[in-house]
Structures are given as C-alpha cells and as structure tokens.
Amino acid sequence: MKNSAAEIRTGIRLSGKWHHGDYPLIRKLGSGAIGSVYLTERNGIHAALKISDKRTSMTMEVKVLQSLKKVQGYFLGPCLFDTDDYVSPSGQLYTFYVMEYIQGSRLDTYIKAKGPEWLPVLLLGLLDDLDHLHRSGWIFGDLKLDNLVVSEKPARLRWVDVGGTTQLGRAIKEYTEFYDRGHWGMGSRKAEPSYDLFALAMTALEILNGGRFAKGETPKNSIKKALHGAGKLRPLLEKALTGKYTDSIGMKQDLVKLLMKKKSPTPVSPPSRMTKSNRRKTGLGESIVLSVYAIICYVIYLLQ
Amino acid sequence: MKPSTLKQILLITDGCSNRGEDPAAVAALAYAQHITVNVIGILEEGHAEHSVSLEEVENIAKAGGGVSQLIYKQALTETVQMVTKQAMTQTIEGVVNQELKQILGPGNTLDDLPPDKRGDVLEVVEDISETANLEVLILVDTSASMHHKLQVVKEALIDLSISMNARLGNNKFAIFGFPGKREAAVKVMDWTERLENVSSVFPKLATGGVTPTGPALREALHEFSRQTLGKRSANDGMTEYEEFGS
Incomplete structure (x- = not known):
C-alpha cells in the first residue's frame, strides 16, 4: 500500500464517497497482506473498519461477508454494516468496509x-x-x-x-x-x-x-x-x-x-487443589497420606 | 465463454542489464502482443549499494503491462505468487474496463461504479482468473551473483506450481536461463504443467557472464511465437485458445 502509512492513520475521520458514512479511526487493531483494520464507531457503538487500496480483494471479502449473512440464524464471521470508497486528500482511492467488532482474547x-x-x-x-x-x-x-x-x-x-x-x-x-x-x-x-x-x-x-x-x-x-x-x-x-x-x-x-x-479414573486434576479441598474435612494424618499420594501421582504424570 | 489463455514472462534478476537492447523496449513489444512482463529484482543482503535498480525493474514491468517488486531472497516465494496473481487480475480487469467503456460509454471504469455494483463485475474478474489457462515463461538470471540464490528460486517455483495447479484452469510453465553460452538465453525446461521436476534442471544452470536482459527477453518472446505457430499448425489453422485482448 503506497503512502497508506501516512494517509490512513489513527485520529483521522473517513467519510464514504457513496453512502456518506462518517467514521473516526480510533485505534489500529491489526494489519495484513490485504489491508489494515481499525476500531471505529457507528451510531455510538464500536465497530471494526477494514481499509485497503486492493479493490478486487476487498470487494470479494464483502461478497463473502454478505453471503455468510445468508446462512440462516447463524452468525458465521462478523456482521457487515457498510461498504464504501474513500478518496484521500491526495486523490488516492481506497475501499473500506465496516463490520461488527468482535471483542475477546487471543x-x-x-x-x-x-x-x-x-x-x-x-x-x-x-x-x-x-x-x-x-x-x-x-x-x-x-x-x-x-x-x-x-x-x-x-x-x-x-x-x-x-x-x-x-x-x-x-x-x-x-x-x-x-x-x-x-x-x-x-x-x-x-x-x-x-x-x-x-x-x-x-x-x-x-x-x-x-x-x-x-x-x-x-x-x-x-x-x-x-x-x-x-x-x-x-x-x-x-x-x-x-x-x-x-x-x-x-x-x-x-x-x-x-x-x-477423559472421565475415566486416572486423576489429571492438579494435585495441589486436591489436597487443599480435602484438608478441611479430614484429619492431619489423612491429609498427609493424600499429599503423598498426590505427589506420587504427580511424579508419574511427569514421567509419562 | 471459450477458454482463454493469459501469457506472462516472469523475469527474475539481481542485476542491471549491461548488454544489448533496452529491456523496456522489448517488454513493450511483448505487451503489444498480449504477453505481460513481470519483474522481480533480488537485493543483496548487507549491501548498501545494489546492482539491481528499482528504476529499471519498474520501467520493464510498466512497459510490459505487468507488476514489479524489489525484494530480499527470503520473500521470493510469496512474491512470485503475488506478482503472478496480481498480473493476471490486472490483465483481466483491463479487458473488463475496456468492455465497460464500450458498453456504458467513457467515464465508466470500475472505479466509477458504486461498491455493490462493482462486486458483480469483480466476481466475473475472479471467475476468469480462476478458470483461464495460464502460460508463464520464467526467465532466470544465472549470472555469477545469482549462484547462491538459485536454491531459493527453485523452491519458490515449486511453490508457485502448487498454488497455480489448485486453480480450475490449466497451467504451462517453461524455464529459460540467461545468459546462454552462445545465445542470449537458453531453454532449461520445456513447457510442462508441473514444476516439481525443476530440481533436476537447476544444476544445469551454468552461472557466469554478462547480463543481456533485453536480448534474453526477446528470446522469451520468440519462444511464445514459436509455440503459438506450433499450436496453429497442429490444429490445422484453427486456434484452440482465444487470447485476451486480441
């Protein structure tokens, strides 16, 4: 992507050429071979915006998202909100689409x-x-x-x-x-x-x-x-x-x-937790026996 | 739609042309005959000054209607594919744009269509690039400085074959090395669908000599016309393939 590093960056606002949507680029979420994804806002709700100068690939991605929507009652992939073009101040044409922002951890x-x-x-x-x-x-x-x-x-x-x-x-x-x-x-x-x-x-x-x-x-x-x-x-x-x-x-x-x-008798739960839960109900002697048993189990587990 | 054939020359070099005619002029000649010329220039690691110039690489590809990239050898595998695919899309989009102008009048390129309408047109572009037949003549610089890069070139070409052979359309590849002993370029692997056998031909690539990029491109161009002539006579004057833009 030529010049995109300078032209498309956090802090600017994009307005769509066709649907006139207005999107602030709040934070960069990631970038790949095709384009970059930014956190944006749409009607006060967070959304993800992908932007690229690779028109063909972007348009095909939109096609995919649209057809996934048609798989009834089942959300396969993020939901698509808007798709548009952006013409930068220097005249470079970009294509972008706005989709559901899926929050979570890796x-x-x-x-x-x-x-x-x-x-x-x-x-x-x-x-x-x-x-x-x-x-x-x-x-x-x-x-x-x-x-x-x-x-x-x-x-x-x-x-x-x-x-x-x-x-x-x-x-x-x-x-x-x-x-x-x-x-x-x-x-x-x-x-x-x-x-x-x-x-x-x-x-x-x-x-x-x-x-x-x-x-x-x-x-x-x-x-x-x-x-x-x-x-x-x-x-x-x-x-x-x-x-x-x-x-x-x-x-x-x-x-x-x-x-x-997996529900078979071999104990796989961490030994420490097992001793702790047992200590409350049982006497000292029993808990020592259990601890020894747990340590043996742990050693066997390590040796495997 | 009749099966169509896209023709490409992929030039892989690490140096500037220093013998014979201007490679950009030959590339323009190729493009006029609907053969796209792509160029990949390999940079030398740890060198501040490179023998391959961005300007020359860009000029050849621009004149040849193709794509150019200047990279370090680690990126060769992905670049070879990217350049080949991108050039295919570019060629097909060019033809589609021309058709659009003819049907809808001037000022109706893909950029002038709203995104939803554009999607339908680009779907056609993608269909064609999936089903079109592809012929790629790979022209490898085998001068002395390329010697330690040939292993990487080999791997990249095998990988290209894996990617291209997953398409619905047919593929044909041929490999030429330059310079040859007497000729500007020599055929080291004849037209084949699979590049897996490339391992056996690579030791044959003698390294050394000057870099006659222009004459080598001309040799590649001749190969294409020889091939087309052969096909014509074999089919008794009928062409099996419809060529793009012709």
Missing part, C-alpha cells in the same frame, strides 16, 4: 489463563461453525491463531478475518505458510474441508507446543516431532494433518469420543 492467551481443558472444548464449537461454512460452499482458507478470537458469555471461538475465504473447489485465496498444507508438502491448495482441518490442527499444535516450529529438512518429521507434545489430542490431530477427515463432522465426532473418555 486463543493462546485464553488457554494460558483458563487452563488447557478449554482447548478441545473451544475446538468443538469451531468444528461446528466450520461444518456450517463448508455446507454453504465456502472454505475458510486462512485459518490461524491471529484470525481467531475467544468471545465470552458463552465462551466461543470466532473468526475475525474472512480474507482467505474461498469457494469450494477453487484455489485457496490467502494463506499463511505455517498453516498451509502445501507448504509442508502434505496436500494441495485446493479449497476443500480437509484444507481447513489441516490448518485447525496446526493451530492446536502451535498452542500445545507453545509456539510455531520450523519446517526443517524433512517437514513430515518436524510435524511428527511436534505431535509428541500433543498428549491426548495426538491421534485426532494426526488424522487431520494427514487428510483422513473429509469433513468437520468426522473430526468433531472423534473429538467428542475423546472428551467423554
């Missing part, structure tokens, strides 16, 4: 704060949304940590940028190497449900590994190594990464099975 931050048990639960909801999206003929494409937000009450994983959303069967429009199966030599860049599921599995691996990992000399081995740290989710992620799931429902069913199995 998925990795959320998991760190709330505990790892939230990851599979949130993935479950996302798999449902992906299924709806796929059924209406779209593939999300650029699924990644940066494009996901955990919104509260109820806790739900929502996607915030539809820039990569592609019609089923076509070439993926926008992707990020780490999440792209073509980059890892593990499949094509054709828009099909398994493309999104690969990216979803890489997102989970990124969180479980505490960050991204390099492709290395043999990409498949690097992924295998990362899968070692995936714990219970390992078989599920492995299937998604090798394209064994042809739709989100298959992966969702496996995940549900896995989560229900």
Whole structure:
C-alpha cells in the first residue's frame, strides 16, 4: 500500500464517497497482506473498519461477508454494516468496509489463563461453525491463531478475518505458510474441508507446543516431532494433518469420543487443589497420606 | 465463454542489464502482443549499494503491462505468487474496463461504479482468473551473483506450481536461463504443467557472464511465437485458445 502509512492513520475521520458514512479511526487493531483494520464507531457503538487500496480483494471479502449473512440464524464471521470508497486528500482511492467488532482474547492467551481443558472444548464449537461454512460452499482458507478470537458469555471461538475465504473447489485465496498444507508438502491448495482441518490442527499444535516450529529438512518429521507434545489430542490431530477427515463432522465426532473418555479414573486434576479441598474435612494424618499420594501421582504424570 | 489463455514472462534478476537492447523496449513489444512482463529484482543482503535498480525493474514491468517488486531472497516465494496473481487480475480487469467503456460509454471504469455494483463485475474478474489457462515463461538470471540464490528460486517455483495447479484452469510453465553460452538465453525446461521436476534442471544452470536482459527477453518472446505457430499448425489453422485482448 503506497503512502497508506501516512494517509490512513489513527485520529483521522473517513467519510464514504457513496453512502456518506462518517467514521473516526480510533485505534489500529491489526494489519495484513490485504489491508489494515481499525476500531471505529457507528451510531455510538464500536465497530471494526477494514481499509485497503486492493479493490478486487476487498470487494470479494464483502461478497463473502454478505453471503455468510445468508446462512440462516447463524452468525458465521462478523456482521457487515457498510461498504464504501474513500478518496484521500491526495486523490488516492481506497475501499473500506465496516463490520461488527468482535471483542475477546487471543486463543493462546485464553488457554494460558483458563487452563488447557478449554482447548478441545473451544475446538468443538469451531468444528461446528466450520461444518456450517463448508455446507454453504465456502472454505475458510486462512485459518490461524491471529484470525481467531475467544468471545465470552458463552465462551466461543470466532473468526475475525474472512480474507482467505474461498469457494469450494477453487484455489485457496490467502494463506499463511505455517498453516498451509502445501507448504509442508502434505496436500494441495485446493479449497476443500480437509484444507481447513489441516490448518485447525496446526493451530492446536502451535498452542500445545507453545509456539510455531520450523519446517526443517524433512517437514513430515518436524510435524511428527511436534505431535509428541500433543498428549491426548495426538491421534485426532494426526488424522487431520494427514487428510483422513473429509469433513468437520468426522473430526468433531472423534473429538467428542475423546472428551467423554477423559472421565475415566486416572486423576489429571492438579494435585495441589486436591489436597487443599480435602484438608478441611479430614484429619492431619489423612491429609498427609493424600499429599503423598498426590505427589506420587504427580511424579508419574511427569514421567509419562 | 471459450477458454482463454493469459501469457506472462516472469523475469527474475539481481542485476542491471549491461548488454544489448533496452529491456523496456522489448517488454513493450511483448505487451503489444498480449504477453505481460513481470519483474522481480533480488537485493543483496548487507549491501548498501545494489546492482539491481528499482528504476529499471519498474520501467520493464510498466512497459510490459505487468507488476514489479524489489525484494530480499527470503520473500521470493510469496512474491512470485503475488506478482503472478496480481498480473493476471490486472490483465483481466483491463479487458473488463475496456468492455465497460464500450458498453456504458467513457467515464465508466470500475472505479466509477458504486461498491455493490462493482462486486458483480469483480466476481466475473475472479471467475476468469480462476478458470483461464495460464502460460508463464520464467526467465532466470544465472549470472555469477545469482549462484547462491538459485536454491531459493527453485523452491519458490515449486511453490508457485502448487498454488497455480489448485486453480480450475490449466497451467504451462517453461524455464529459460540467461545468459546462454552462445545465445542470449537458453531453454532449461520445456513447457510442462508441473514444476516439481525443476530440481533436476537447476544444476544445469551454468552461472557466469554478462547480463543481456533485453536480448534474453526477446528470446522469451520468440519462444511464445514459436509455440503459438506450433499450436496453429497442429490444429490445422484453427486456434484452440482465444487470447485476451486480441
């Protein structure tokens, strides 16, 4: 984007060429390959505004948001409010659109704060949304940590940028190497449900590994190594990464099975909490026995 | 709609032309024959002065109706794709704009349409870029300074093939290196749908010599006309493909 850094910035007001909407740019929320997103205000309510000089891509994103709206009773992606052009004082033409501002935290931050048990639960909801999206003929494409937000009450994983959303069967429009199966030599860049599921599995691996990992000399081995740290989710992620799931429902069913199995006798809750809750009701001797038991459990857990 | 073919030359270089005719003039000649010329200039890391000039790179692409980028080699993979896709869209938009002017009269370009109407037109642009056939002749500078960059070039081309082959339209790629031993440029890989085999041809790229960018572009241009002639005779005078803007 030429000159955009200087022309489009926090503090200015944009007025639309066609619909004459007036939007203040309050704060920059992020920027990517296509454009920048700002926090703005519309009828006194916060909204997100995406602006770019890449007209074709922007117009297609609007098309995607409009068609997602048509998926009945279900909010897939942010709600679209307005779309317009902006002519800067220097005469440069920009295209922008205004959409719902989805407030929330990043998925990795959320998991760190709330505990790892939230990851599979949130993935479950996302798999449902992906299924709806796929059924209406779209593939999300650029699924990644940066494009996901955990919104509260109820806790739900929502996607915030539809820039990569592609019609089923076509070439993926926008992707990020780490999440792209073509980059890892593990499949094509054709828009099909398994493309999104690969990216979803890489997102989970990124969180479980505490960050991204390099492709290395043999990409498949690097992924295998990362899968070692995936714990219970390992078989599920492995299937998604090798394209064994042809739709989100298959992966969702496996995940549900896995989560229900978790109720088996092996204690996985942190030992410290267990001793604390027991100390109140029981005598000192019993609590010492319990503590020793908990420590043994913890050691076994660490050794695994 | 009949299947259409978009033709592009992708020039990858790290130096300025220093032998033969002006590359921008040859690029203009190519553009006149509906062949787009894109240029990627690779910068040398840690050098304040670069042998490749922004001005030359921009001039060639502008004359060739294409896109240019000046980058460090790490960005090559994404740039090769971006440039190829952007040039496709640009070409198709150009044709659509011309049609709009013819139908609706002057002053009716895509910019003059309100966003909602523009969406319908751009959907057509996207449809065409997804389904059109694409022929890309990749012209790689193999002078001595490119030697340690060829590995990156190879990876970027394989990645380009992965992206382009996910489209509905057909693709054909050919690779030329320049300078050749006697000629300005030599064919190192004949027209193929897949660039995966590129690994086998890259060791063949001898490095060294001057940078005859202009004559090398002319050689690439000849390749396209040879190919078209071959196709014509094979189809008994009938052209299978409708070319853009022709």
